[in-house]
Amino acid sequence: MRDSDDQKRLSHESRFTHHASSLFMATVEQAIEKHIIPLEPYYLPVGKEVGLFEAAYRGKLPVMLKGPTGCGKTRFIEYMAWRLNRPLVTVACHEDLSATDLVGRFLLEGDETVWHDGPLTIAVKHGAICYLDEVVEARKDTIVLIHPLTDDRRILPVEKRGTILQAPDEFMLVVSYNPGYQSVLKDLKQSTRQRFIGLEFDYPPAPLEADILMHEGKIDEQTARDLVLIGEKVRNLKGHGLEEGVSTRLLVYAAQLVSSGIHPHLACEVAISSPITDDSELQRSIREIVTTVI
Ligand SMILES: Nc1ncnc2c1ncn2[C@@H]1O[C@H](COP(=O)(O)OP(=O)(O)O)[C@@H](O)[C@H]1O
Ligand SMILES: [Mg+2]
Numbered sequence: 166m167r168d169s170d171d172q173k174r175l176s177h178e179s180r181f182t183h184h185a186s187s188l189f190m191a192t193v194e195q196a197i198e199k200h201i202i203p204l205e206p207y208y209l210p211v212g213k214e215v216g217l218f219e220a221a222y223r224g225k226l227p228v229m230l231k232g233p234t235g236c237g238k239t240r241f242i243e244y245m246a247w248r249l250n251r252p253l254v255t256v257a258c259h260e261d262l263s264a265t266d267l268v269g270r271f272l273l274e275g276d277e278t279v280w281h282d283g284p285l286t287i288a289v290k291h292g293a294i295c296y297l298d299e300v301v302e303a304r305k306d307t308i309v310l311i312h313p314l315t316d317d318r319r320i321l322p323v324e325k326r327g328t329i330l331q332a333p334d335e336f337m338l339v340v341s342y343n344p345g346y347q348s349v350l351k352d353l354k355q356s357t358r359q360r361f362i363g364l365e366f367d368y369p370p371a372p373l374e375a376d377i378l379m380h381e382g383k384i385d386e387q388t389a390r391d392l393v394l395i396g397e398k399v400r401n402l403k404g405h406g407l408e409e410g411v412s413t414r415l416l417v418y419a420a421q422l423v424s425s426g427i428h429p430h431l432a433c434e435v436a437i438s439s440p441i442t443d444d445s446e447l448q449r450s451i452r453e454i455v456t457t458v459i
Contacts (some may be wrong), residue, residue, distance in 0.1 A: 182190070197291045198283065200254035208244035209377055211237070211369050221362055227315045227338040228401050229300075235412025238341050241366070242296050251335060252293040252300045254284045258303035268311050268323055269459050281348030289314070289321045292335030300340035308357055314338055315360040331343065345409050368413055371397065375415060382420020388429070391459050395433060398454045399441075406447050411437050429459045 218241075221228050230238040239255075246253035256267065269283040288295035300308065313320050319332040340361065342353065369377060374396065375389040382389070393416065400410030419436035421431050430452075438451040 192206075195307060196287055197252050197293065199232070200287075200293060202243055202247040202253060202255050205247055206240060206243040207238050207380055208237070209369065209373055211366075211373060214241060214364050214366075215245070215248075217362075217364060217430075219249070219413055222249055222337055225319065225334065225337070227340070227361045229361035229363045230339065230341045230366055231373055233343055233345050233368070233409055235414030236366050236368050237413060238366050239296075239298070240338055242294065242341075246294050252288075252291055252339070253296060253384070254283050254288040254293045255296045255298060257298045258300050258307075262303050262305050262307050265325070267307060268312060268321070269325070271274060271325065285311075285321065286323060286330065288334045291329050291337050292333040293442050294337045294339055297338070297340045300342055301353055308353075311338060312360065329369045347423065368396070368400065368410065374413055374416065378416055378420040381417045384420045387435075389420065389424055391429070392419055392423075394434075395437065395455055396459050398458070399437060399451055400448065406444060407442060409441070411441055415440060430455055433459075 172447055184233070218228060220226075222245075230242065230420045234239055242255075243253060265283070267283045267285040269281055269286050271278040271280050273279075282290070285295055286291070297311070299302070314336075315338055316355070317334070320447060321330040321332065322328075323330060347414065368374060371390075371393050375386065378384060378389040379386060384392075396411050396413075396416050399407075405412045415436050419429075419432045422432035423434055433455040437455070438448045442448060442451075
């Protein structure tokens with residue numbers, strides 16, 4: 166029994182060593198598998214974004230999601246990837262992100278150099294949705310790399326291997342961008358911006374945001390409405406010393422704390438006033454808002 170098991174295992178192994186390409190395919194399959202979204206993510210549509218995104222997908226148009234942090238951009242793209250039945254490859258952009266990080270590199274493994282696809286290459290090969298989160302953070306040379314993928318050529322030059330990949334129809338490039346952080350140094354060039362259609366996101370309207378808090382935070386309707394009202398009032402402080410209003414994400418955190426038994430005042434302290442500002446004066450104003458509402 167053991168012997169035959171061992172034999173099976175051996176023959177299985179040798180099949181793979183002798184057919185390096187099937188092993189390679191297995192690794193590629195594995196690499197994409199983790200990007201598949203199996204269950205429908207909870208997403209409450211706010212406007213026409215779902216239909217617009219589907220039209221962009223059909224028309225092979227790159228999409229830019231614009232809006233403040235924590236207002237639902239990531240959740241939306243997860244939902245759309247699930248809805249369109251595409252894998253989702255997300256890359257958090259930062260200033261050290263190089264073209265090589267996106268496309269791939271040769272790595273030394275033992276005494277062999279083995280090519281490893283980067284996330285963008287994986288996405289192109291599999292007709293996935295590639296989501297470049299906070300694209301302004303990426304280096305200029307990295308941003309330029311996506312240009313040939315965004316026009317009608319739809320190609321990805323893989324310079325290190327001397328090859329060019331043609332993106333399949335299903336491939337889609339999506340970037341996110343927070344206009345609030347705009348500065349002279351960190352802004353997208355027109356030559357980049359004008360390659361995308363822009364979908365504008367903002368905090369959901371009050372009744373929808375309350376529904377989201379009830380769903381995500383497992384709280385009752387009254388508490389949800391109170392938190393939303395606090396959110397609205399805190400958002401009005403924007404410009405009065407506050408750089409950005411409180412995100413839906415933070416309101417969800419507050420809701421989750423309340424539902425696990427934390428007093429609402431303390432929940433708002435740690436989930437709202439503390440994260441959004443270091444200014445004790447502003448924190449006091451937020452505390453006042455909280456105690457008048459709850
Ligand atoms: N329209 C929405 N439908 C469902 N959940 C939402 C929606 N908008 C915001 N959320 C909630 O807010 C949280 C933060 O949103 P996220 O998509 O991560 O923000 P962003 O990517 O814009 O920074 C999500 O995890 C989700 O709980
Ligand atoms: Mg996000």
